[in-house]
Amino acid sequence: MQGREPLGVIGAGWVGLVTAACFAELGHEVVVRDIDAERIGELEDGRLPIFEPGLDEVLAQNRGRIRFTLDIAEIFDAARVAFICVGTPSTYSGDADLTAVWHVLDELPELQDRVLLVMKSTVPVGTGEKIRQRLDDKGLAHVGYVSNPEFLAEGTAVENFRHPDRVVVGAFAEADGAKVAGLYEPTGAPLVTTDVASAEMIKLASNAFLATRISFINEIANVCEVTGADVADVARGMGLDHRLGPHFLRPGIGYGGSCFPKDVAALKQLAGNSGYHFQLLSAVIEVNELQKRRVVGKLKKHLGPLRGKEIALLGLAFKPNTNDLREASSLVLASRLLAEGARVRAWDPIAIEDARKLLKGVEFATTLREAVAGADAAVVVTEWDEVRELPTPELRDSMRRPLIVDGRNFLDPEAARAIGFTYEGIGRAASTLGAIQQAEQTEPELA
Numbered sequence: 001m002q003g004r005e006p007l008g009v010i011g012a013g014w015v016g017l018v019t020a021a022c023f024a025e026l027g028h029e030v031v032v033r034d035i036d037a038e039r040i041g042e043l044e045d046g047r048l049p050i051f052e053p054g055l056d057e058v059l060a061q062n063r064g065r066i067r068f069t070l071d072i073a074e075i076f077d078a079a080r081v082a083f084i085c086v087g088t089p090s091t092y093s094g095d096a097d098l099t100a101v102w103h104v105l106d107e108l109p110e111l112q113d114r115v116l117l118v119m120k121s122t123v124p125v126g127t128g129e130k131i132r133q134r135l136d137d138k139g140l141a142h143v144g145y146v147s148n149p150e151f152l153a154e155g156t157a158v159e160n161f162r163h164p165d166r167v168v169v170g171a172f173a174e175a176d177g178a179k180v181a182g183l184y185e186p187t188g189a190p191l192v193t194t195d196v197a198s199a200e201m202i203k204l205a206s207n208a209f210l211a212t213r214i215s216f217i218n219e220i221a222n223v224c225e226v227t228g229a230d231v232a233d234v235a236r237g238m239g240l241d242h243r244l245g246p247h248f249l250r251p252g253i254g255y256g257g258s259c260f261p262k263d264v265a266a267l268k269q270l271a272g273n274s275g276y277h278f279q280l281l282s283a284v285i286e287v288n289e290l291q292k293r294r295v296v297g298k299l300k301k302h303l304g305p306l307r308g309k310e311i312a313l314l315g316l317a318f319k320p321n322t323n324d325l326r327e328a329s330s331l332v333l334a335s336r337l338l339a340e341g342a343r344v345r346a347w348d349p350i351a352i353e354d355a356r357k358l359l360k361g362v363e364f365a366t367t368l369r370e371a372v373a374g375a376d377a378a379v380v381v382t383e384w385d386e387v388r389e390l391p392t393p394e395l396r397d398s399m400r401r402p403l404i405v406d407g408r409n410f411l412d413p414e415a416a417r418a419i420g421f422t423y424e425g426i427g428r429a430a431s432t433l434g435a436i437q438q439a440e441q442t443e444p445e446l447a
Ligand code: UDX
Pocket: 150, 151, 152, 153, 154, 155, 207, 210, 214, 247, 248, 249, 250, 251, 252, 253, 254, 255, 256, 257, 258, 259, 260, 318, 319
């Protein structure tokens, strides 16, 4: 492959590694820098500190073009364009914590040539302006700054990088924007070139809108439950309207992950700090918090008080194909169940080790089978493929009560009921009523 412009990536986290691997795949030499010596050591040994489908292969296949280092100077020895991919977690106030971003600026070596700093980390609107000012104050007016937010979703990040819906580039100087846009030309993606503040807002607004759709469909689901409609059909009927589209209309037990909760809070906070009360986002966040707890009510409806009841949680990761537990609904749910006095036994194909550190008082099962054996209820928390094995006569018989609360509407209600399970999903009034009738017949004292 023809040698392309060498690139730097600052921050070997999930975004940084996907960016580095995929640009290497496009033929760039990439220098990746992190401050964590252990992480750099692992990466040099060919071990990946995160789970992301396909990333290990892309890294391995392009290993010859990727170099890992602890020294930020090595980035600028090799490259004139450096992507900043450091973490911007939430602070206690809900603002984005930009400590890592400022740290990068403080560490910049003497730079004689015109280099470009390209921000991939999600930052509040106005951050680029502040960084520009800081660079100018440091005598680095010749260093360019470009905002180039990432829209990668965990589990599909490599594909998202290869085939983005759009590439957003916000720059202070047109030539800088054009240079960054050119790097993405091989993807053929539509390009949005704009100013830095608008690029920053596109990222925050996109995530906030996706989260809003989820909270909206979750509220519709809750209303379906009390009015006799079925949210699965409702979402399908809505999604076929081309103005609405079918995506992000899956009801469940709330959104989690490293982006939505923090970015929605950051946008709400950003608006608040600027004197605007973003009411809609307050509701989106509140609906999501309540949604995580709805399963508890559903369990009580069937089981009565939960003290001493054994509840199997199937899946812990915030979504399938990742071991990421950040803001996972499972954490809130498990804690609520423990607070109700239930015994909680959790299973997840890959997130167990991390979960052990976070969830005290929860028992862990190494297989789904082990998790449900003797349980009063099985709760589908994450839609892992393995969960499809749940509705079998054998597993039904292994449970103390054959109750499934499907927090993701992942299983076929009719099939589960045909096997003799009491099934309750989210926003499916018909199934809810069916479940209640069934519970009344089989467990009159608890119905
Ligand atoms: C998201 C954005 O999709 C991505 O563009 C951004 O860069 C980072 O945040 P990610 O957090 O990896 O990506 O996961 P995503 O697939 O978007 O799901 C987020 C959460 O919403 C998950 O907990 C998922 O279960 C939930 N979700 C998603 C729903 O509850 N219903 C839906 O219809 C879709």
